[in-house]
Amino acid sequence: MTSTPQQQSRIEKAKEIANNPGNYKVCEGCDSIVGSGTHICPNCHGYRFDPEASRVVDQAVWLGCREQTSVTAEDLI
Ligand SMILES: [Zn+2]
Numbered sequence: 001m002t003s004t005p006q007q008q009s010r011i012e013k014a015k016e017i018a019n020n021p022g023n024y025k026v027c028e029g030c031d032s033i034v035g036s037g038t039h040i041c042p043n044c045h046g047y048r049f050d051p052e053a054s055r056v057v058d059q060a061v062w063l064g065c066r067e068q069t070s071v072t073a074e075d076l077i
């Protein structure tokens with residue numbers, strides 16, 4: 001079982017988010033997770049977010065498990 005450093009960092013990030021859901025929220029436009037202080041989504045430029053902890057955790061787990069299939073704005077930073 002091998003994983004690339006990039007996959008590993010995604011899993012680590014997902015764990016961190018799942019442990020601190022209050023610091024994050026989910027974009028209603030593209031389902032990406034952003035910091036709780038974010039006003040405009042860096043991926044889709046949406047401004048509607050769901051700060052509910054259960055939604056943030058679900059999304060973090062899903063993102064952490066998912067094979068990366070596309071390059072997002074976040075990956076380019
Ligand atoms: Zn978005």
